[in-house]
Amino acid sequence: MGGQTRKKLMAIMALSAMIGLLMFPILVSIPALAAGGGAPAAGGPPPDVLAEQEGDAVEEGQKVEMGRDVYYKTEGIVSGLPAPKTEDDLRSYPRYNFESRVLLWFANQQHLYYGSFVLAVPIFCMIIEFVGIMSKDKAMSKKYDQLAYDFIKISITAYSITAILGGILIFTFLTLYPAFFGYLSSIFRPVMHIYALLFVAESGTIYIYYYGWDKMKEGLLKWIHLSMSVVLNVIGTTLMMLANSWIGFMMSPAGVDEQGRYLGNIWHVLHTALWNPLNVHRLLGNMAFGGGVVAAYAAYRFLSAKNDEERAHYDWMGYVAMAIGVMFLIPLPFAGYWLMREVYAYRQQMGITLMGGLLAWLFIIQATMIGILFLSSNYYLWQALGRMRGAEKYQRYIKYLVFILVVGFLVFITPHTIVMTPTELKAMGGQQHPVLGAYGVMSAKNGGINVIITTTVLSFIWYMRGNKVPIVPWAKFGDIFMGCFFGLAYLNIIWLAIYGYYIPANVRVGLSVPQVVTTLSCLFFMTALNLTMLKGAKMSGPIEWGKISVRSQYALIMLATAFTWMMGLMGYIRSSVRLFWHVNEIMRDNSPWAYTHTTGFAANMISFNVLFFWFTILFVFWLGTLGVKKVPVEAPAPVPGRVPQPAVGH
């Protein structure tokens, strides 16, 4: 056995031992979890209340009491105390001379922003590192590797901030909402411990992954390094799902009886009606958000670059981050649609409060935000066409895309009904205006958003073709086929949107499926067709990285800010829909803040959170620049026919 091989083996064994040690506490705790973790203890901190409740429980004797699961409807042994009944006093709601809910909102949102970012970045790194390993071009391979390293470097500082914010969040809960947090932690006791242990495992893995980058850059070790990113992401995603189970429980409790008493089945508590839709929605959302943050970082570095090499590198980095972000942004509305369907299925009133009641105006803002995100992405792609020679042939058609996008956007954001006073209703003759009442119905909105997404796909395909001319023998046929496919897709989406007006609501709901299928067909089939057509394509000129307009970088910043804002908005909506319940229908919120703020107040608060997050993350970016001493790995000078190309779309 050669020295080199022995060294490798030792490294592998050391790594395995480290991962084993990290996972050991979790493995040990699994049997306890499977057994239900025992009966949860106290239901909330006010100690005298607890003592009273426990005393009652003892007095009632040791007989086994059965309870019925509020969601699963199964019988289970009551093994916890009821949800505490709080009063508006300092025992249940200790407070400063400030609204506790706002403080908690701030702490929670900041932790979520950073948490989302540090969970998303390792997924990026995994993808980019893999692309780098698979790349046959050595220069490109190094470039991707450097990019993945740059990403993880940013997230390392953010990682410690996430942990600090997590601590602040827990202290805020404990000090301002002790009764509620006590109840929640009594139900989730074993889950919370596993969460903490997973966090240790995540930290250990991320540090080995980051600091071992240079040591593990060749051969088998590189693959082991890559597989560590897989482990990292498995742990990270599990962490996210566990945290989601708490909010899932608060919205749609399960595993407890009507009094909130735990029934011994921890899986029921975790696997609530909304858990899976929340998981999918958050995972996609985190990715799109992470893409936005990294794109903003690249834009910042681009705008402050001192030379062309730096500009070229960060232009490329911004493009890759934006492409990954948009890749996950496209399915996000569909995941949101699934979540809403499940909300309606769980409690129709909850769905109506969201979409047609108290919180409906916030959804109008959300629609606007989605429109802004897609418009910004398209604008960036159109600007990016400017750095390619030969892309002029597409630029002249951009005005038509603008028209289609704007029309789709306007249709999408038009409200159907608005909250009115009785006098206004009387003047209008009912809730719906005789003419305007036809606008803003779901049928039209579905059409609007599908048109927007399809147009984004079209922009992306044009971008991919910007500096290339297909030379496959069937190129002309392919072009015509693609044109017809998009034309028919638009027609189908618009036709279904109009047809929806003439059929009952319950049938109309089903029309969204063919519309979505049409959009996704454009995304998958046309992208695949385009890639096939571009194999060995003739280059009309190189991509001149770094030559993109400054405006495009502001589009990236717009994308990032808007996405951060939308995350804050959707989090607020999701949380507000519980109205005056800490745990829906189980534990009532009796604090002085058990009302829903005005739309304007919520918007201001979201802006505050967004700006605070960006203020701190810009500081993190700036810290990142302090350690930079050299220009990132340079690619060879681009020559026609052999152009450094980003991973996605080419």
Next chain:
Amino acid sequence: MLELVGSAIVLGWPVLVVLFCLLVYFQFGLKDPQVRQRAVFKTFIGIIAALLALMAIENFKVSFFGNSRLVPVSLVLVTALAFMMGIYFKNIGALLKIGGFMFLVAAALSGYGNWLPQVEGGFPPPEVKLDFSGMSPLQLADEGEKIIFGGIGQSRVQGAIGKGQCPLCHGFNKGFLSERAPNLFGIADRSKERLEDPRYSKGNPEARDTVDKEAFPGAGTAETVQEYIAESHACPSCFVVEEFGLKGSNDRESQMPRIHKPPISLTLGELAAVDTWMYVREGKEPPTFDEILASYEKFIPEADRPKAATDVEAPAAGGVLATGEEPVNEIFTKGVCVTCHTIPGIEGAIGKIGPKLEEGTSAPRRLRSPEYKRSPGGGKAKSVREYVTESILNPSAFVVPGFPDNQMPKEFGKLLDAGAVNKIVDYLSQLEEGKEPPPIT
């Protein structure tokens, strides 16, 4: 505007003084004319930026919990200062411009959120103790209408909704849209047909092809129209009207919650009131209160019956005085504010017992006054809106000099809904000395 500049200077005068001293030092202390010119100019820009920042903070402080529609002004001010600094401080120019752009985006979005109609969810409905058993059928019907629609006479208003939340899904008037659940117009007559529907399986609950066979084991099925209505409320999934089942359940399960359970939790008395209204509004003779109660007792076991509020005292006159749906002048009249206060723009409000209410002008003055800061009642307001709210809900927190304490009732928090208080606060905050009062809404 000038007031804002003044407050900003008061807030941050030490910073401005330091910058000014620096300016003077650069002007007279530096020898190199080029260096001097640059330093003086940059300090001058710094003074303007600092003033803008202080104005933004001051506006934010006053508006955050108060007139929140003005908060975006702070964001615009920061945008302006960031771009201005970005132009002249080139070493951190990119950072400042990006920050400025983010503030601009946030200002636009905040502005948009504030421009939209402001909807605020009130506190959960107060638990009011009412003795339904002693009410006449018409009184019961009125209470029923309040529970369903939120007020007497609201049943003809589309969108009106009360504690029962029924109109979220059900239509109640002939021809009204009712896509989520059956329109309940003519329910009394239709119930007879439903009882004979083979799917209902009258007298044979085991034969039902539904998720719930019975409301509880041994409850059986309905035999009368009233029992059918009671069963529909207590066990919506015992029989589901065709086409209205939960999606994918093939009409085996209803999407309606059990109405006596959270989140709605109507008591048996409230349910009796709701049912009585449904008969009375169609001109039909309703069953007696006891008959309705008995029908519910058949389908809701003792342990599941929500208890009526016992320890919460009903507000005077049996409910809140105003909910916020009324025009503001009506709220002032109902609250008898007009007797003691002079309120510009409100007819008949010429009282002299309390101070004249021009809070747009007087509240900022009082907030700054040493009397307010030293107030034995412990005034805690930071903005005009907070001050007016505090004066309504806790009049002794600060008593305007020259007027006696304990003259104003302290129960307005119970007598007025959050919506009504907000409406009063909105109106009074806009009243300024020598200006036209705002329109009554």
